[in-house]
Amino acid sequence: MSRVTNIAVAGVGGQGVILASDIIAQAAAGCAHDVKKNEVHGMAQRGGAVVSEIRFGSLVHSPMVPDGEVDVLLALELLEGLRHVHRLRADGLVVANELRVAPAVRPPGAQAYPRDVLARLRRTGGAVVTVPAAKLARRAGNARAANTVLLGVLSRHLDLPLEAWQQALRACLRPDLVEVNLRAFELGRRRRTAPKK
Amino acid sequence: MTVTIAEGAERVLLSGDEAIARGAFESGVTVATAYPGTPSTEILEALAACPGVRAQWAPNEKVALEVALGASLAGARAMASMKHVGLNVASDPLMTASYTGVRGGLVVVSADDPGMFSSQNEQDNRHYARLAKIPMLEPSDGQEAKDYAVAAFDLSERFDTPVLLRITTRIAHSKSLVELSERADHPPEGFVRDPAKTVMVPAHARRRHELVETRALALRDYAETCSFNRIEKGDRRVGVVVSGVAYQYVKEVRPRASILKLGLTHPLSPELIRRFARSVDRLYVVEELDPYLEEQIRAMGVKLSHPPSTPRTGELSPDAVARFLGVRRRRVRGPVQGLPPRPPALCPGCGHRALLTAVKRLKAFVSGDIGCYTLGVQPPLQTMDTCVCMGASIGVAHGVEKATGRSNNMVAVIGDSTFIHSGITPLIDVVYNQSPTTIIILDNETVAMTGHQEHPGTGRTARGEETHPLSLEEICRAAGVRHVSVVDPYDLKTTQDAIRSGLERDEPTVVIARRRCVILDRERPRRPLRVDAERCIGCGLCLGVGCPAISDVTPAGAKKKRVEIAAELCAGCSLCAQVCPADAITEVADSE
Numbered sequence: 001m002s003r004v005t006n007i008a009v010a011g012v013g014g015q016g017v018i019l020a021s022d023i024i025a026q027a028a029a030g031c032a033h034d035v036k037k038n039e040v041h042g043m044a045q046r047g048g049a050v051v052s053e054i055r056f057g058s059l060v061h062s063p064m065v066p067d068g069e070v071d072v073l074l075a076l077e078l079l080e081g082l083r084h085v086h087r088l089r090a091d092g093l094v095v096a097n098e099l100r101v102a103p104a105v106r107p108p109g110a111q112a113y114p115r116d117v118l119a120r121l122r123r124t125g126g127a128v129v130t131v132p133a134a135k136l137a138r139r140a141g142n143a144r145a146a147n148t149v150l151l152g153v154l155s156r157h158l159d160l161p162l163e164a165w166q167q168a169l170r171a172c173l174r175p176d177l178v179e180v181n182l183r184a185f186e187l188g189r190r191r192r193t194a195p196k197k
Numbered sequence: 198m199t200v201t202i203a204e205g206a207e208r209v210l211l212s213g214d215e216a217i218a219r220g221a222f223e224s225g226v227t228v229a230t231a232y233p234g235t236p237s238t239e240i241l242e243a244l245a246a247c248p249g250v251r252a253q254w255a256p257n258e259k260v261a262l263e264v265a266l267g268a269s270l271a272g273a274r275a276m277a278s279m280k281h282v283g284l285n286v287a288s289d290p291l292m293t294a295s296y297t298g299v300r301g302g303l304v305v306v307s308a309d310d311p312g313m314f315s316s317q318n319e320q321d322n323r324h325y326a327r328l329a330k331i332p333m334l335e336p337s338d339g340q341e342a343k344d345y346a347v348a349a350f351d352l353s354e355r356f357d358t359p360v361l362l363r364i365t366t367r368i369a370h371s372k373s374l375v376e377l378s379e380r381a382d383h384p385p386e387g388f389v390r391d392p393a394k395t396v397m398v399p400a401h402a403r404r405r406h407e408l409v410e411t412r413a414l415a416l417r418d419y420a421e422t423c424s425f426n427r428i429e430k431g432d433r434r435v436g437v438v439v440s441g442v443a444y445q446y447v448k449e450v451r452p453r454a455s456i457l458k459l460g461l462t463h464p465l466s467p468e469l470i471r472r473f474a475r476s477v478d479r480l481y482v483v484e485e486l487d488p489y490l491e492e493q494i495r496a497m498g499v500k501l502s503h504p505p506s507t508p509r510t511g512e513l514s515p516d517a518v519a520r521f522l523g524v525r526r527r528r529v530r531g532p533v534q535g536l537p538p539r540p541p542a543l544c545p546g547c548g549h550r551a552l553l554t555a556v557k558r559l560k561a562f563v564s565g566d567i568g569c570y571t572l573g574v575q576p577p578l579q580t581m582d583t584c585v586c587m588g589a590s591i592g593v594a595h596g597v598e599k600a601t602g603r604s605n606n607m608v609a610v611i612g613d614s615t616f617i618h619s620g621i622t623p624l625i626d627v628v629y630n631q632s633p634t635t636i637i638i639l640d641n642e643t644v645a646m647t648g649h650q651e652h653p654g655t656g657r658t659a660r661g662e663e664t665h666p667l668s669l670e671e672i673c674r675a676a677g678v679r680h681v682s683v684v685d686p687y688d689l690k691t692t693q694d695a696i697r698s699g700l701e702r703d704e705p706t707v708v709i710a711r712r713r714c715v716i717l718d719r720e721r722p723r724r725p726l727r728v729d730a731e732r733c734i735g736c737g738l739c740l741g742v743g744c745p746a747i748s749d750v751t752p753a754g755a756k757k758k759r760v761e762i763a764a765e766l767c768a769g770c771s772l773c774a775q776v777c778p779a780d781a782i783t784e785v786a787d788s789e
């Protein structure tokens with residue numbers, strides 16, 4: 001039995017965590033994998049933290065990834081990446097959007113947004129690939145396709161064929177957004193990324 | 198969110214909610230009703246997109262179940278879906294629907310929320326199946342969610358009983374691959390007169406209660422052999438009895454254990470359980486929340502290999518199950534410490550923030566309710582003093598006033614959907630028993646918290662058809678409230694004046710604060726605001742409204758506070774400008 005691949009997607013409510021994880025799950029399903037995905041929404045909207053997990057392989061049981069078994073953490077925002085980085089395997093990879101979003105509210109006594117968030121992510125996360133996703137998405141024609149750029153980068157590190165990703169993008173996105181997202185995906189996929197320690 | 202599941206590929210990724218909707222659709226369900234509630238909402242949303250199904254939002258769960266029962270008595274297959282606390286509201290019809298039984302299959306879905314991702318409690322609704330003496334099915338993934346939904350309708354008709362389909366958040370909101378089948382038509386035969394079955398006066402109900410008990414015995418026999426319960430033979434040293442999503446966790450962390458997987462969790466199957474217990478050396482019961490299985494299994498005289506004191510709060514996880522079963526796991530790291538939390542917040546431009554700011558300036562206590570506005574409990578607003586269950590705000594404020602007279606400066610704050618759900622009867626009580634309560638209805642013209650569903654006040658149905666819009670002001674007047682006013686909460690002074698008059702008046706007052714939810718109001722032209730640094734006196738009052746668009750950017754060591762408004766977030770509601778004592782917040786000029 002092949003090992004199950006585990007991916008976690010973390011970000012801020014409204015950033016598109018759920019859609020990004022739907023696309024990954026759809027791409028895996030398109031390759032005859034067993035797939036499970038879980039997420040917590042509800043009160044997670046309104047700018048709260050959102051996380052979703054996708055698991056695929058020949059047979060997947062739990063929809064929740066056991067601690068310490070995440071293979072790739074896709075961080076749509078750096079602080080949210082740092083919040084989940086401990087769940088990575090020792091040899092896991094972080095694909096991180098170079099984006100800092102301060103929490104919408106700061107309860108009294110709460111820490112400020114950590115200035116050294118990226119350094120801490122590197123320190124705890126092992127291999128980290130950072131991506132200026134919004135910049136690349138604008139180059140593709142729409143800044144809102146930033147998540148798709150990140151999926152393009154992610155796709156280089158997963159054993160799923162290009163066609164499966166393209167089909168998943170077509171299946172999950174509004175028809176008029178497909179072209180720009182396919183371009184954004186390509187830009188991410190072609191980007192030379194050497195994970196830095 | 199609308200999900201089309203009525204057509205498409207053979208094996209598709211569906212959430213548990215969508216899978217249940219698909220199962221109901223394939224079973225020929227023709228009437229589906231629900232009141233929104235996380236994590237159950239998507240069931241009805243998915244059914245609303247299915248042809249041939251009358252899928253509708255009810256004003257509350259009790260009504261939903263009664264409508265579904267009526268449809269069933271007319272021979273239709275019917276489903277009522279709700280979150281766990283919704284079944285409290287619907288428990289009255291449920292208890293007696295168990296006596297009347299059904300004609301067309303009647304399935305009640307309860308979506309429980311262990312861990313309370315978005316709920317006020319984590320009650321374990323498996324107890325309802327025992328209380329109502331009706332069968333209960335618990336699926337462990339999407340495919341089973343669909344299959345069990347289909348089977349639930351058959352079971353309901355075969356045993357003449359409502360069936361409880363119980364899921365949890367991790368089933369409702371997890372996606373997995375589900376095989377689709379065709380829809381089987383099930384046209385209703387129409388209502389048949391049969392008072393002994395459908396008129397529950399004592400003479401009839403006594404007879405029906407006996408039938409309920411006979412049915413319970415028949416169901417127990419059925420449980421012994423039905424295909425929902427199965428033994429998976431494995432390592433005979435460890436046996437686990439498990440149901441629901443916890444089954445997946447056991448398979449994950451103890452793949453070789455012997456397992457008795459229970460799909461039908463009420464009634465239990467004593468013979469099967471005893472047989473399984475005899476076949477293994479050590480026996481564990483893995484379950485989330487209450488010791489529902491455990492206590493019944495111990496009562497059968499079966500010995501378990503773990504103490505009865507396992508934690509009963511929060512949700513299970515593969516790791517928690519591993520610890521419980523004593524499975525050695527690799528050491529894992531703990532979360533990074535000291536990170537700022539990221540709680541959800543009211544959106545920039547939310548009318549609730551403006552209203553709560555007005556209440557705060559009056560220094561009133563707030564008898565609160567459930568909805569987006571409950572976020573007002575967080576700093577810096579901190580304008581919520583009670584929150585119990587939907588509709589409780591009005592009754593609680595009334596009670597406080599009865600106990601203390603007017604010495605307590607308290608208002609009741611309730612959302613439009615919550616008011617329609619269960620705020621009308623306590624309002625009638627306020628008028629009837631002559632309490633001078635001040636009630637504020639936050640009318641944002643939607644059920645925002647659960648994802649913007651329609652409700653009777655919006656003038657649209659679950660399927661988007663136009664319908665009569667309920668007038669909140671007319672309802673209040675009809676209840677006998679003589680002082681009903683409608684204000685725009687963006688107008689802080691008028692809103693504050695209206696509430697103040699209510700607090701001073703010796704009669705009930707309703708203030709309807711009407712402002713469409715900003716998320717639905719995206720098309721409205723916005724004029725973002727800015728802080729004029731020259732005029733700003735650094736008092737920080739604008740920060741006190743807790744708007745995500747306003748941030749404190751005071752440099753370290755500076756004496757005067759500096760604030761900034763993020764133009765891309767600002768909705769231009771001008772609340773901050775209205776609280777500013779120095780007129781330092783103004784519209785961004787067109788040239789900027």
Ligand SMILES: Cc1ncc(C[n+]2csc(CCOP(=O)(O)OP(=O)(O)O)c2C)c(N)n1
Nearest residue numbers: 234283567568569612613614615644645646
């Ligand atoms: C009995 C019950 N049913 C459903 C829910 C889930 N729920 C919580 S608040 C809410 C509705 C909120 O709508 P509204 O009062 O209009 O406030 P809004 O979120 O729009 O501000 C719902 C459906 C619940 N907590 N209890």
